[in-house]
Amino acid sequence: MTVTERPGTPTFTDGFLVSSSPATGAEVGRVAVTDPDDVRAAVATARAASTWWAGLGFGGRRARLLAWRALIVQRLDEITDLMHRENGKPTDDAMLELLITVHHLDWAAKKAAKVLGPRRVPSGMLSSNIAASLEYQPLGVVGVIGPWNYPVFTPMGSIAYALAAGNAVVFKPSEYTPLVGKWLIDTFAEVVPEYPVFTGIFGGGETGAALTAAGVDKIAFTGSTATGKKIMAAAANTLTPVLIECGGKDPLLVDADADLDAAAEAAVWSGMSNGGQTCIGTERIYVHEAVYEPFLAKLTATAKAVTPGEAVDAAYGPATMPSQLDVIRRHVDDALARGGTAVVGGAESVSGPFVGPVVLTDVPEDSAAVQEETFGPTLTVSKVRDMDEAVERANATSYGLGASVFSKRRGIELARRIRSGMTAVNSVLSFAGVAALPFGGVGDSGFGRIHGEDGLREFTRPKSIARQRYPLPMSIYSFGRTDKTNALLIRSMRLLYGRGAPKR
Known part of the structure; x- marks a missing residue:
């Protein structure tokens, strides 16, 4: 050892x-x-396998993916133990991650045919003789570059949906959790032994760069905004499309009529479970002044009861990526230096590898602890005069991934006003467990979607087919169009589309 x-x-x-x-x-x-030559070879091999996999059809792929789902569940103890040892998270957290993962795998396998299969679409009066249909065809080979914080759930949001859509996948897991990634690849091979439909490559950033340049048909990346920009720049050289899922600085809003007990408990769990290493976890809280003091008291008491540790049943584990400790420490130190107050923990909480809970108040909005992703078990809490101010502050960062709102009367209204890809109302992170909902961000949180129908379509190309059922008496798409035909078309256009213009 x-x-x-x-x-x-x-x-x-x-x-x-x-x-x-x-x-x-x-x-x-x-x-x-995996060296660059072997990365290219893996993509070439996957391309050959993709033809066979696509040829299985929706029914054949569904059967294989559901068998993989069952195998993952049957070996749940094995993978959760590996996740605990390699990633550091408690096994209960690993179990929850696996539960949501197999739910998404099940949904993608069962819904792909309905979402992506051929269907008739209206052809309209102009093309009344045309039978129009739309289908979604697989891209071919999808490269997936995964993160370490949720080493199963997050990359599987791309892997499962890409596979269900008929693609082969080449997966580069994070260098912090390569064994978890290998476990996924090996178990898939047990249910699909014929061809290397889902394969892995291993290494650091240079391996991810090699994958981007290896001729894949799309790259799905999860990681930092800075690295996402590098992936995009490299992919631009070959016009390779990308799906970018980066970090967040997710807000939680507490209205005057909120259930304060529920809001406090949810905020602490969202912000501190998995050691705060959750891109959709709460980092900022904005509380209506009418309930600020009682909410803060409840939040403080709840956070003080949370203790990290190495044990399999600890509240949360260590910082998986050691360099993140420096970021957390810098954010806390900056917040305190600029007048913030630590009501739970403080600078001494960042002693590594286990970071204690930290709750900060009176932190300036332009500080690093409010504007930059901390990715640790820290929360900033701010008092606002009303929810309009809360929404304004919530939207005042470059990120836009997830958000939460606690309000009995105005939850949906406030959720719609927050600039984020997903918002939970009177709960946290709940959108991640709804397989039918797309998942992704805006701004520095990236673009593109995994999960749901949008997630399936993300890994396909739409194919439009227009079949002439019978010829029309007059040919529109022809050099033989007569003046009489053109006059009729003009009259039709005016009748169908010329009404409603403002009078001059």
Whole structure:
């Protein structure tokens, strides 16, 4: 057994990527690093496999994907233990992540035919002799670059939907959780042994760069905004389309009529579960002045009861990526230096690898703790005069991923006004568990969608087919159009589309 100098830091030794526990530094396992030539070979092999996989049709793919779903559930203890050892999260959190994952896998497998299959569409009066149909065809090979914070749920939002749509997938898991990624690939191969439909490549950032340049038909990336921009720039060289899911600075709004107990409990869990390493987790809270003091008291009491640790049943585990400790510490120090108050924890909470809960008040809106993604178990709490101010502040960052609103009367209204891809009302993160809802952000949180019908279509190309059923007496699409035909077309256009213009 080897132990890294800084727990959780991946190391590269003799052509292998060595994965270690972020809690103890003990080696969890190792995988061979994939060099650029082998990345290109993996994509070429996947392209051949994609033809066979697409040829199975929706029914054949559904059967295989549901078998994979069942295998994952049957080996739940195995994968949750691996997630605990390699990622650091408690096994209960890993179980919840797997539960939501297999729910999405099940939905994608069962709904793909209805969402993507051929269907008739109205052809309109101009083309009354045309039978118009629309279908969605697979792209071919999709490259997926996954994160470490939710090493199963997040990449599977792309993998499962891309596979259900008929694509082959080449997956690069994070260098912090390569073994979890390999487990997914190996279990899929057990139910689809014929061809390498879902394969893996392993390494650091250079391996992801090689995948982007290897001729895939789309890249689905989850990670930082800075890295997302690099992926986009590289993909632009070959006009490779991209799906970018980056971070967030997610707000939670508490209205004057909110259930304060529910809001406080939800805010702490959303902001601190998984060690705060949740892109859709709460980081900022805006509270109506009428309930600010009682809410803060409840929030403080709830947060103080949360304790991280290495145990499998701890509230949350260590910071998976050691360098994130520096970001958390900088944000807390800056907030305190600029007049903020720590009502729970403080600078001493960031001692690593386990970061204690931190709740900050009176933090300036232009501080790093409010404007930048912290990705740790920290919350900033601000008093606002009304919900208009809360919405204004919620929207005053470059991010726009998730959000939450607690309000008995105005929840939906406020949710619509928040600039985010998803918003939960009187709950947190609930949109992630609804397979029919698309998931994605705006602004620095990225673009494109996984999950739901939009998530299936994300990994396809629409194919339009117009079949002439019978010829019309007059040919519109022809050089043989007569003056009489043109006059009739003009009269028809005026009759159908010329009404309603303002009078001059």
